[in-house]
Amino acid sequence: MANFRKLASGKWQARVHKDGKLVSLGTFRTKKEAEIEAAKVEERKYYGQTINDRNMLFDEAVKNWLEYKKANVKESTLIQLEVIVRNHIMPTFGDKKL
Structure with a gap:
């Protein structure tokens, strides 16, 4: 399940659970953009694909x-x-x- 929060800058941050931690997907101009990106990540998780990993080569x-x-x-x-x-x-x- 994704988590959204509004930042002091007015942008929205989307986060998802990965290995028991909340991992940021980035910041977005609107909450809708954050929700769309989170939905894409949730879909990849559901189908067993990898989530973007900053350490991935x-x-x-x-x-x-x-x-x-x-x-x-x-x-x-x-x-x-x-x-x-x-x-x-x-x-x-x-x-x-x-």
Whole structure:
């Protein structure tokens, strides 16, 4: 379940429970924007997908993305994506934190 609070700046902060702690999803201009983002995170949790983790490496995020794409694109497209990622993106960003 998400938690929302209005900050002194007038913006809204959305937080969700992760590993027994409240984790901030960020600040938003309106409460509605915060609710929408929290709903997206709750949906990802429900379907077993990862919540944005500030310590997650770019490499892990790309692997998750490619796994998602596998179900939604033709095999030839997936192969092209894997080659592009391996040759052009991972050498620069693979070991960086998100």
